[in-house]
Amino acid sequence: MKNIWFPYTQMKNMTPPLHIDRGEGVYLYTKDEKKLIDTVSSWWSTIHGYNNLEINNAIKDQIDKGSHMMLGGLVHDPVIKFSKKLASILPKDLDHCFFSDSGSVGVEVALKMAVQYFSNQGMKKTKFISYKDSYHGDTWKAMEVGDDPDYHKAFKGNNTPSNFYVTPDNINELEEVLKNNSKEIAGFIVEPILQGAGGFKIHSREYLKKARILCDKYDILFIFDEVATGFGRTGNLFVADEDLVPDIIILGKALTGGYLGHAVTVANDKVYYEFYSDSVDDSFMHGPTFMGNPLACAAGLKSIEIFQRENYIEKIKNIETILNRLKEIKHPMIKEIRVIGGCGCIEVYDNKILKGFKEYCYENGIWNRTFLNFAYLMPPYIITEKELSHVINTFKRWFCDVNKDVL
Ligand SMILES: Cc1ncc(COP(=O)(O)O)c(C=O)c1O
Structure with missing residues (x-):
């Protein structure tokens, strides 16, 4: 991997990227067969998921x-x-x-x-x-x-x-x-x-x-x-x-x-x-x-x-309804939660509360990538209600259980 120069990254202390073997539907599979819901649609592009x-x-x-x-x-x-x-x-x-x-x-x-x-x-x-x-x-x-x-x-x-x-x-x-x-x-x-x-x-x-x-x-x-x-x-x-x-x-x-x-x-x-x-x-x-x-x-x-x-506009409406559940997450470090269509975002006051979030998502079978003070979701439109609810519950646990005392 030493010949790859990665984007937006300090190469000297970069956390090694996940090695992906393949994608299938809403899931990415790592080389060691970890199955992850892709919640950012490979930089907001893979609206049908993978391997359609x-x-x-x-x-x-x-x-x-x-x-x-x-x-x-x-x-x-x-x-x-x-x-x-x-x-x-x-x-x-x-x-x-x-x-x-x-x-x-x-x-x-x-x-x-x-x-x-x-x-x-x-x-x-x-x-x-x-x-x-x-x-x-x-x-x-x-x-x-x-x-x-x-x-x-x-x-x-x-x-x-x-x-x-x-x-x-x-x-x-x-x-x-x-x-x-x-x-x-x-x-x-x-x-x-x-x-x-x-x-x-x-x-x-x-x-x-x-x-x-x-x-x-x-x-x-x-x-x-x-x-x-x-x-x-x-x-x-x-x-x-x-x-x-x-x-x-x-x-x-x-x-x-x-x-x-x-x-x-x-x-x-x-x-x-x-x-x-x-x-x-x-x-x-x-x-x-x-x-x-x-x-x-x-x-x-x-x-x-x-x-x-496949009437994706209807699918996106359903995604928006589910994403709105993000707004139930309460934590003093949360500045604002915004949702529109197939996009949901939690903005925090200080990104120290997002430290370790990516790893927590990984443990819960989710690929997510925060940046600056934002934890956001832009899933493929084929994501099911069950999958998206799992993602939102994981976000909720991060703020309300794992980090409930972080101020
Ligand atoms: C609004 C907007 N314009 C342009 C671009 C650049 O697109 P690309 O990364 O394909 O060059 C992006 C990428 O995120 C974007 O969000």
């Missing part, structure tokens, strides 16, 4: 026809069908799909699109607005629109200061920034409703609707980063819907059912047609090698088919 036979077969069928073909000058059935499907499930004219290989790159694509949308019209607008404590990925510009020192403090100050960070749900603050700076701002990028890595914070939909109006008023693009929220996490297929339509949306993580790294940045007509002209200079000059990869598209198509056929 239908998705496996969709990928296998496609492998026999070709595992990769470039999109530059070539096209193939999986990408044609997948983009058509995405356009049909996304609201209004969010119809123009630009694929890439990860959520961070999908964000980069959206930001570049926004800047060029204006430069194609002869305007120089290069700055962005985003939320305080936002997280949009780890690549350079995604880090810059992010405001998460826990992840990116080594780079803060090295970035060009081309961003404004606003307090979520404060519409007056947003308007103030726009009033004074809109001539240089290309877009407002948000993790709509649910801020993930910034601390599982839940915000209002009404604010987003007002922000939509302001973005139009001040001629800036509204960008939804639904890499984490997309495909049901907040209880709806997407936060974007017929009443709340961004100009650009980014999807990733669960886009392929968590099978393969892929993302898509989808633009509306307004954005797309600023690039569509007789001039080659107006073209969007971006093209990841693996964009529209046929295996990823085949997995994604099957994933959406299952999501719709």
